[in-house]
Amino acid sequence: DAGITQSPRYKITETGRQVTLMCHQTWSHSYMFWYRQDLGHGLRLIYYSAAADITDKGEVPDGYVVSRSKTENFPLTLESATRSQTSVYFCASRTIAEQETQYFGPGTRLLVL
């Protein structure tokens, strides 16, 4: 399928477990982003990547790890999940051209018990 996909779409886990959220885009976009969306906080940037093997912290990176070995994939790992990481996670991508918009995936709903 063309576009940007996220898996799983829904995940329930327990405190302390490691969880990896997957993001895949088919456009070969240079930039990829991970956001979390919570009531009252809006969208907050966790990490982003300008190209393969280049990643940068966003506004709320603590407790998260990312990697980007291939242009099309940008997994987000919660090393030891906490209840405060219960959220909806969105992946996004865009080209290197500043005049282009950003495309979002459908989101992953994560519940940490």
Next chain:
Amino acid sequence: KQEVTQIPAALSVPEGENLVLNCSFTDSAIYNLQWFRQDPGKGLTSLLLIQSSQREQTSGRLNASLDKSSGRSTLYIAASQPGDSATYLCAVSPGNTPLVFGKGTRLSVIA
């Protein structure tokens, strides 16, 4: 630090009304401004992108304006329909750095 504010946080209007959503930003040094739509349980979809050199963009019943000097943008929706019900988010691009988002305006159009 760039901050984006959207007012009101929620808005309810009867079908057929024309309406305006507001977005303000604190730093006028932006590359572009974008409006997104988010339906419940879905990701964001881009509606309009206005370059910093432009004053407005139009797409169907939607018109977005940009006044960089005053740090304001408006999204005008003409002849609103129940299908327009969604959350509308404004975001600014500082250039070579990630978008900065507002918290959105939740719009309900009542039939």
